Amino acid sequence: MTGTLATASQTGNDTARNQRYDTVIHRRRTRTVMVGDVPIGSEHPVAVQSMINEDTLDIEGAVAGIRRLADAGCEIVRVTTPSMAHAKAMGDIRAALRAQGCGVPLVADVHHNGIRIALEVAKHVDKVRINPGLFVFDKPDPGRQDFSREEFEAIGRRIKDDFAPLVEVLKTQNKALRIGVNHGSLAERMLFTYGDTPEGMVESAMEFVRLCDELDFHNIVISMKASRAPVMLAAYRLMADTLDREGFHYPLHLGVTEAGDGDYGRIKSTAGIATLLAEGLGDTIRVSLTEAPEKEIPVCFSILQALGLRKTMVEYVACPSCGRTLFNLEEVLNQVRDATSHLTGLDIAVMGCIVNGPGEMADADYGYVGKTPGIISLYRGREEIRKVPETEGVEALIQLIKDDGRWVDPA
Structure with missing residues (x-):
């Protein structure tokens, strides 16, 4: 028995060692999530996405911004929808794009207490992105010292009540959800419980992942963005380990948020994104630059090509x-x-x-x-x-x- 265990253990060690020195990237196995007609997951090429910076209420400007990204090679485009009017405008934007022959999938970004907005915009887009730290948002109490278990769980119940209708809509329409955690906008109860840490980021996401599982909804992509690459790296690694340990093999959306501009913005983004891709983590990427959005796309493709994950240029x-x-x-x-x-x-x-x-x-x-x-x-x-x-x-x-x-x- 001991010899058998030792042999199995040695085989596992040899496999891990061979993969570590392999010249091929072994991607973490995930399920496939469709965003429009673009598949995200380990069986497919790493998808490239970005976000327009035009006001969504400016229909003509937003359409032009999305077209520029699509023409540059962007495969998924995100648009901010901070109000009900913005959410309804997405219907006009989508119609105008389709009339022009542009079928790029659209993602709506929903933030503070945005369930009504999310329910409206879900009609017009292929994926909805929510931020767990802001989805049920209460103004922080400067006098608070801690959260009791009862208070923590009460907010969890509010989240479930607000979140369930969106999940049901997305499930009925066979659309996707991004659970997009930002290091800089963790909910107060997570900060008190886990600190301003990768653990807090992961628990923020997992609360929503588990709710989706309870509701039998699995068209989920997850992001763990931070403006500092070391925090982002730790959060994504912990997220992947946590998901796999609990049997949730969802794709990951990689990005270093607020990376800046110029050479440093590109280097900073590459330091985070390429490191994780080389480890086999990541199924879609966005390079966030303080520049025209279409300038992000060549950086994405260069990262993917340098790692041998996609061949899009010489x-x-x-x-x-x-x-x-x-x-x-x-x-x-x-x-x-x-x-x-x-x-x-x-x-x-x-x-x-x-x-x-x-x-x-x-x-x-x-x-x-x-x-x-x-x-x-x-x-x-x-x-x-x-x-x-x-x-x-x-x-x-x-x-x-x-x-x-x-x-x-x-x-």
């Missing part, structure tokens, strides 16, 4: 340049990118010399490598195809791709 492999480089590598890389960036599914390498070039670019489909001063070698995979003058290098690379039938003309 992957460029380029050495950092050194004293052996035989041409202006940065300039040539830009020329190659300008000529080929409209293609998809290719890996193209631009390497400064043959010392490391052919080896370092071995996984690329095509290579542009400095051979000798003024001469370029073109590769297909590991095979050197031809040598051409540097002045003809980019044209020759394009011709090689055309010869292989992998070229399409830019739009």
